[in-house]
Amino acid sequence: MTELELEVTGYANGGSGIARSNGRVVFVEGGLPGERVRAAVTDDSRASYAKATVVDVLDASPHRIDPLCPAAAAGAGCCDLSFVDPAHARELGAEALADVLRRIGGFGADAPTPPVVDPLGDEPSGWRVRTRLAVGPGGVVGLRGRRSSDLVTVPCAGPVAGLLDGLDGIGGAPGTELVLAADSEGTRHIAELSAPADRRGRRGKDRRGRAQSSRSAHTAPRSVRTVQGHTHAVQTIGPRTWTVPVTGFWQAHRQAPAAYTSTVVDLVAGVGLTGDVHMWDLYGGVGVFSACMLDATDGPTVTGVDLVDTDPGALAAAERTLADDQVEIHRGAVADIVSSLRAPDLVISDPPRSGAGAAVVDAIVAARPAVVVHVGCDAAAFARDLGRFAAQGYTVRDWRGFDAFPMTNHVEGIAVLTR
């Protein structure tokens, strides 16, 4: 493998350092701004940039520390920034978020001050209430390697205390995955997900056949078996309680649901929306944003909600918790449903990592809500969506960043826009 000696001069969204070699950008995994490193080239296939990974640190950044996560240090793909002092990792996250808001979102000097990235707790470790692990031969449980499918059995530092205790031989079949969730009481629930269809049917297929089965495996249903605890985890935020399928979506950071819901209420109140309003809760899941807006004592009075999501388990949980509220639940893709909904005054959208995308942003704009709150767990997709709102007459009035996945490069953004 080719090795290069590089000066790392910047930090890119996604967690790599930025260096240059022969006029070409090199994204350096494991390199920090200010460092001189020796790095092995891992991808040389593009003309404009290459990728490399640090093999030796020649001059270290003062922010480099002994890795906080033993699993990441052993090669697992979990906590990619566990070797960075947590406060500095947050500064890097804020820089990367500001950079994509400028470059991808097109926000210039007239935009609000770029967000700082706030911690959601005092500790960089012990925050994660949900995780997914692989089961290897003999029922041994671990994380997959960063760049391999090898099993790393050293425990990750992210999960809350007790979540990873005593897992080997707990009963997961080799080739399956275990989904672990801690509920609001701290009780652990474990569900086994059957092996993806492509792993089960791979043998004996040619390359094209394997690619086809890999694509369909993404959408193929996987059977679920309870290994410990219950099929559903009880989660609470303030006065509300949800029973959420163990394999369904709930924010990973134990402090995130309370922090995000109070932030959303503050941001909506902060732009002066008052009176009776009709709201859309898009990508609403179990309806945490519906609930916080219905219960808010500041800001508008929400008289009705259209909640849209694709996940039947999440929607069943929403139906139970919001049974006595004016919430209409719609199962399906946001892009297919929004144009049939009653015009909203307020839209909250919280898409998955890929973002809402052009068609959904355009459909929200066409419905002319006075206020939009947009949430994003991928900085680039978040910036792209916000840029599209801004190009069509919406102004970002305020935005916040959260260190919702400590020890990793990921940050969460929440922005409020008005028409």
Ligand SMILES: C[S@@+](CC[C@H](N)C(=O)[O-])C[C@H]1O[C@@H](n2cnc3c(N)ncnc32)[C@H](O)[C@@H]1O
């Ligand atoms: C980041 S989660 C947010 C869930 C919820 N707002 C919360 O905070 O608990 C994204 C949600 O989008 C849903 N989803 C993904 N793609 C979707 C689509 N095309 N249309 C509607 N919902 C979708 C997922 O099922 C998931 O519940």
